[in-house]
Amino acid sequence: MPFSTKRTLGSPEITGDLGAKIALWLRPGDFIALTGPLGAGKTVLARAIISALGPSPEEVPSPSFTLVQHYPDLRLPAAHFDLYRISEQGELDELGIEDALEAGLVLVEWADRFESALPSDRLEIALEDTSPDMREAMLIGHGGWDARLRRSVDLAAFIDGAGWTHARRQWLKGDASTRAYERLVDPASGQSALVMNAPRGPDGPPVRDGLSYSRIAHLAEDVNAFVAVDRHLLALDLSAPQILAADTGRGFLLIEDLGNCLYGDLIASHSDLSAPYEAAVDALCRIHAAPPPDGLAIGDSKMHPLSRYDPAAMLIEVELLVDWAWPAWKGAPCPHDIREAYCDAWSNNLASLGGPEVLTLRDFHSPNLIWLPEREGAARAGLIDFQDAVIGHPAYDLVSLAQDARIDLPDGLERHIVDYWLACRPAHVADISRDHFEADYALLGAQRAAKIAGIFTRLAERDGKPDYLAHMPRVLEFLRANLVHPRLAEIADWFDEHVELELEIGRCAATA
Known part of the structure; x- marks a missing residue:
């Protein structure tokens, strides 16, 4: 019935x-x-x-x-x-x-x-x-x-149980996930809050070693991850949203409304970006200064375990390029031997990734950053969409910020972001040399770009969201730029032999 x-x-x-x-x-x-x-x-x-x-x-x-x-x-x-x-x-x-x-x-x-x-x-x-x-x-x-x-x-x-029965409910544009958001506005006071509607995701079929993609890539499957990371960020005096009400069993959260001033809007309005991006890097430095915990508290007695962003997770993410982008570009699945060579090249490079470990938010870029100029210091960078946090390399969130897949940063800003972090980084991550860090930065930038190229193609082909393809030229430009680093020669050679990135960038730009 x-x-x-x-x-x-x-x-x-x-x-x-x-x-x-x-x-x-x-x-x-x-x-x-x-x-x-x-x-x-x-x-x-x-x-x-x-x-x-x-x-x-x-x-x-x-x-x-x-x-x-x-x-x-x-x-x-x-x-x-x-x-x-x-x-x-x-x-x-x-x-x-x-x-x-x-x-x-x-x-x-x-x-x-x-x-x-x-x-x-x-x-x-x-x-x-x-x-x-x-x-x-x-x-x-x-x-x-x-x-x-x-x-x-x-x-x-x-919503009724949280005391917002009479609120006006306004649709908000979501992200690439299955989460949905609404803004609640109290008609009497004008106060607002956001509702996150995040049903627990299905684990998905096993794809390798009996594990699903989400398990291998360490993706959050319920709102407990958001609650745990949110509590940790708030304890660091950062501007994560306060949680006003929660039903974690059903996947509903009522959270503080940090406003509409997304970093991407600042760029579109040609605002001065020095202060917002330095605040974002200050927030990263504060996160990196705290010892990476094995788990984060959800409540008084429940913990959310933090996984390590290991080579297996990063490898299955870059495989999205050959699984989704290759067929879209070539009109046929990637041949097995070529796919194996691709995975081998990445595996060899990812195995060499070392350095200090920090809490890594994974989607630290303009759609998930809100400018709060009325606050001070690092708290001026409002943080959202961090439920997939893991223990990883400090360069990952930095390259996510500086090589933004969604917007074009002004010339010179990427270099300023990296130099500012290198100058402000906490002591326990300062042991890594600048040259070593720059190599890790290039590797993780290439890894992220390859992953996103696959994700954006999948969103278009499988999920009926072609608008993401407008960002493909930018993403592939980042991939090409990072592959110039000598440490990535094996991966670069694979692309030189099998994928003409310049040609694909041109094709993507022509259809965007």
Whole structure:
């Protein structure tokens, strides 16, 4: 029996609020089936959902006569269909519902007229009048929507339990993960907080030695990792978000809102970047100065173990390039012998990686840094998205910051970031020579670039997120630049023989 939940709609405002909440749940490929008699409010609710996907169109007319209205400029392109005047399957096929589903969201009024043709994964909203001034909406989750609807109900209960029942819930753009975020704004005080919706991820199939990819790469599988690292960073007087409420079992967190001033926005606005990036490096130095713990406290008696960012983890990450980017570039899977040579070259180099160990956040770059100029020192760099932290080399987070996969840093800033860290690094990581550090920096920069090239291709090919490919020329330029270092000669030789990076950079730039 599909999961269902009922809502009473006593006013246009309540209907609009329901539409806004439904809009928070939506993603490309979703199908909403609106059913109910004439005058039950199907168009009113569809209009509320579409308007909440903003920027709101000037008007959202009923598609009763046009049969379909398209809204391509919303954050999620939407198509609104009305099947009341459709009588045959052939007419239905000509409307283009399948094409619209590939592009974004589909809302269909009178969907029950062709129930056998509806997708198995859909949200059904059955509306009915219960009195002249009252309607009821029964939300029914079919297929994959069963679990999604249950989770939306659990999330609403979590928000209510945290004392934010009357808050306005605003959609926030997420990251490449399965996590979702909302901003809650109290209408009376104007205070805000963020909700993290992070269901525990499936372990995935075994890919090597009986272990899944996430286990080998040491990826966090639940919010306990975020809670533990967050507590550690706060104890260092760094600007990680305070946790205001938590349901770690379900994967819900209510956290401090650090604002919207992302480092990437600073670059886009041509702001002076010296202070923000020096604050970020100051934060890294404070993290690096603390002895790397084997585990971090989640609560009074529970610990989150920290894995070491070992060669096995780094190797399986760079394999993403030959598993995903190679087929996209070459039109066929990478031959076994060429793949083996690639892995051997990386293994030989990663085995030589040494030096001091520090807590490594792994995604220390512009999308996860928020400028807080009202704070002081290292606390001016707000830190988010650090749940995959491991024990690793101090150069890894530094190269993540200085060779940013998402934005072009101004000329000279990368060199300034590295030199500033070398001047400020804590004593216990100062033993490594500058030449040795620069070699490690190049190796880890190349490793990160190869991994990201594979991830961005996978996001485009498997997950339907082609926008990430716009960053590929930058990522491949970083890979090419790092491979110039003599220590990486074996890896560079493999690329020279099998992949013309300059050619692929040009191709990626032409299609970005």
